[in-house]
Amino acid sequence: MFDYSFGQQSLDAQLDVLGIRSAFEKNLARAADHARTLAKGGLLPFARQASNGPDMGPIAEAADRITERFDDLIVLGTGGSSLGAQAAIALARYINGRGTEIHTPDSLCPFEMDRLLFELDPKTTHVLAISKSGTTAETLAQLLACRAWLETAVTDEELGDHFTFVTEPGERPLRHYGEKLGSPILDHPTDVGGRFSVLTNVGMLPVAVSGLSVEGFRKGAEEVCADFCANPETAAAVVGAALTQTLHEEKGVTQVLIMPYAEVLRAFTRWHGQLWAESLGKDGQGTTPIRAVGPVDQHSQLQLFLDGPNDKFVTIITVPSFGKGPRIDKKEAEAYGLDYMADHTIGDMVTCQSRATQATLRKKGRTVREIVIDQLSEENLGGLFVSFMLETVLTANLMGVDAFDQPAVEEGKILTRQYLSALE
């Protein structure tokens, strides 16, 4: 699974160096109390999804129907209806990948839609439209565009087979659309919000299509939930929430940086960015999520992280990679004066780079936690998902905001519709 570490100087010692021990202990006690309350109530619905439930059959059936007949899958959805799936299926490039290629045009873009529909063959493409509300304009516009494109190549009788829908039960445009087409419709759980839905069919249907194991993701998440309930004082999510809030209150930390040293987690940083920002940015409060990936961002953002304002809490995620990847030929390296890399692997280099980044950040007085995941696996990614969701919920509780709504973004949606209707 995964471990947390705070470098040679443990969290305990850092609290004294920063002079935040007593504030941290107060926040830790509050976060642990809330964790106990959540545990008593059977955890939150998004975490209950960690247990393999009755949705397993429909997910597997829908995935089989898609992979048996189609070469490409377009997943239409935005925000929480896409980012979790993207973060999860990134793993399929490295392990267990299956044949069907998945495309996730999550940001409405005319050029991207033109490109995608030009490149794909409508006869062998399936469209999975995901929207909890069933009313999101971007997803519905893409859906209508995809239908028109499919109709150029498939008959009316075949059309319904090219679609699958995930949306909440009840009267909503997306559901109505799916019913009229006679396509399979999976119910979006009504008690799980978009950005918390990665472990539901929203994230897990694309996972199943990708060839990854839904059971694996949920098993990892379940283990983290069990630890959370059993050890509310020490669970990673509890400590993380208490520390973030303390650094914010006592040390002026206004930004949380997530920087994995693994390309596979790039999409995970986008998922986390939405989770954190949309859940916590309320009532004039919130800390800003920042995304980076190592080592590439050592060559772009690291200067700021090291030498700019000391207002960030840094989380580095690493996967042990000593001995992994291509080995650099000794003779060749030495011939060019590159002795330091001779006979080492790319993984050796990345490991040393991550260590060096952490050491320099700490030297500059930045608070750094390292999350080490022991290997790239569905279990570990499932565990990370739920741990960060729990950390977000606990942080919201410490801040006194509701993690589950997003009232401020609704106004823009209403205005967009008005502007569009007024266009000549």
Ligand code: PA5
């Ligand atoms: O997390 C959220 O609630 C949002 O980001 C939604 O996921 C996003 O707005 C898409 O909504 P819907 O699934 O209703 O189309």
